[in-house]
Amino acid sequence: MIRPILIRGGRVIDPSRRTDGVADVYLADGKVAAVGRNIVGEDGCQVIEAAGKVVTPGLIDLHVHLREPGFEELETVSTGAMAAAAGGFTAVCAMPNTDPPLDNQGAIGFVISQAQKAGKARVYPIGTISLGQKGEQLSEFGELLSAGAVAVSDDGKPIMNSHLMRTALEYAKTFGIPVADHCEEITLAQGGAMHEGIVATRLGLKGIPAAAEEIHVARDCILSELTGGHIHLCHMSTRGSVELIRRAKAKGLHVTAEVTPHHFTLTHDACDGYNTNAKMNPPLREPEDVEAVREALKDGTVDVIATDHAPHHYDAKEREFDDAPNGILGLETAFGLAVTQLVRPGLIALPDLLYRMSTRAAQIFKLPGGTLAVGSHADIAVLDPDVEWTVDPGQFYSKSRNTPFGGRRLFGRAEVTIVRGRVVYDRAAPPGRLS
Amino acid sequence: MSPATLGKDLVGLETLSAAQILLLLDTAERFKEVSERPIKKVPALRGKTIVNLFFEASTRTRISFEFAEKRLSADTVNVASSGSSVSKGETLVDTARNLEAMRIDMVVIRHHASGSAEFLGNRIRSNVINAGDGKHEHPTQGLLDLLTLRDRFGKLEGLKVAICGDVTHSRVARSNIWGLKKLGAEVAVCGPPSLVPREIGQLGVEVMTRIEDAIAWADALNVLRLQLERMTAGFIPSLREYNRVFGVTRERLARAPKDLVIMHPGPMNRGVEIDSDVADGEHSVILPQVTNGVAVRMAALYLLAGGSPDWQHQGGSE
């Protein structure tokens, strides 16, 4: 039996029901048992005093790289799920660009069993669109889903073959799952190390033009219109992409999109001094692009915040910019960056932010969670949106340390994270680092 | 800060002040004479050890640096890594650490990756001189171009210099733009738009797409080398067509309102970006550029040596 938990006196925000007020939340048998005033728990229940804190459905990240199988020196399902919990996430969707890639039942089942063993945040694997992520032949979506996959994607690589993308969208309709695409027109982007702009020109680095993303976004929207399939656009980074999505949504197309914390926080200026921790794909763009993706989060053009959590070994980033790998960690800084960049400046209200980091994410990938409705999963985050802290990569639960945010002052972090009715992270009694 | 200070490394001209660039040029002016002496050698860097670390083949720049080092009495070692990618072997970090352990005073680095000189400079105590990093900068080439123009015109302020050709892939273009702008020259870049970065105007330069316009406007042309692989990469259709549309030819120069000084960083593709009779003509300063190259590099070595590491104070354990 799981010991029931009473979370007392917090500001309870449930974006799924648009409620926001001081209340108690009672969790029993791994479910939300009650939400209301003056709940009295049964004897021996665990009490979490949440006065001054926010109690909300656990955050859900639709886009992480957990590196297992194949790159366990960077991250494992276990360390990634722990990092997620420390960031207030109760569920993450693991991209399939592992080695071997998640293109078969066995690999999907392996990730799920590793996640169960770890017992931290839930991990939902995403299967590949194409076998071996080669962009040639469709993976067996039905098999992948029956093993536990929740979506398909070849993330890390775009689907360049428009015919393949069309058939993927059509075939995915059979199962009602989204096809998540990494939008990058390869022939334009090839060899690029950062955003094509004045900083790349100064640094003498080959740029990736915004057009490389936008052409691909436009094509995917057109194919969604052609097929009626659900296209999910990963990590949108440009003003042009936002405009294309806005138009597609106005037309009623089944298009959803995500943006990362780094794309609403940093510009290509962060690459100055050849800072490899600012190297990502899609690259950090210009101030107008940052402005546009923030606006898109506010008006709902972009549905969710996803981290694109991408662990890399320190010495892989300790090299020439051209040769350094793309990507940064995201799970342990996402909420702080969102509060600091979006909520505190008054752009987005906290309940709306939590909607985009939890409820909306659950909706578009059809995941449980994202709600405090009685009887739903007891996946809860207790957050302190007001606490100021300094990012110290040395304290991360992730195995890797690659972040451009080290030393940055942020507002807002997770205090307690509960998954399946159990506390998996408590800042007051932090668990040791896993390996 | 004393005016005679460059800092630890010479990575590019972007980060130097006008005063620092002038210090380099004025010091180079003195070193010109050393190369004319019966014994072309002074003891200024006696006892200093310098590694010429060339990850990219470059006979001309390496020899120029080597002459500069030897004329200052430094001890030099040449390390040439022919492999185009360090990922095949030792990483640049490891190379840096090994040099550090050997107590090298200075490293001259040529590397295919932009930013590699700064990367190295940030990781070792030795002075680092950038001898060309990817498409980023080639500061000593920029300085020798400045010195050659100053020799010819007496000053750089108000001078109109057009940098012609493949600007996108050129570290020489970037160093020239920074240096010329800081010393008050007017700069234009001219080339096919497929070889000129869209944002280059933000650096304060004119952008021209017709070589005739550049010739009509400029006091001096710096003609960039066209890498032959630009053709196969789809930036231009053919060398023949490039010469026809963008080549610096005698016929085009004959229509200029005044005689233009012609520079080229070398090695030249005669008959492509520049015609032989222009390269060998009376207004070409291509060979004085080479002569000035040694003086400029002596100046850089001499001035940086002032900020050398003092190994004895580090209590080295190796």
Place this chain on the structure above:
Amino acid sequence: MPSRSTLLDDRAIARALTRMASELVERCHGTADVVLVGIQRRGVELAQRLARLVEAQEGKPLPCGKLDITLYRDDLQAVGARPVIGETDLPFDLDDRTVVIVDDVLYTGRTIRAALDELADFGRPRRILLCVLVDRGGRELPIQPDIVGVRQETAGRDRVDVLVRELDGRDAVELARAEG
């Protein structure tokens, strides 16, 4: 407070240089094959004045060169920021000439040591003489002047400033004595 006194005023300098010019011609047995080499900075001006004085006395000009010894300094590794390098211009052959090195102040002798090394890289003079306006003592090398304007023993922390019209607007030799 450091005390400051004038060792030579403009008229005293003129008298000293006139005497030094005569002595120079005497020591060199005339002006044949004699060249003057001024050490940057103020040695250059003094050499030019001596050349004019010799010309006035003998009716023949003496060739005059400039030598910057910065690159031959033995303390170059120790000094931090690089010293500015002056012009070196020896517009004559040194072989078998009598070279008169002209400098403003002779102190440790290290500048002259550097100048001798540098001259050796330019040629092989028959004879080298040293001519200084002020010998302030304090030698660290076995080097002695042949022709001297004024001798004045000083302490290590004292400063001897030679001012010349061409650079400083007036002629003077001043001694700044450190306290104690």
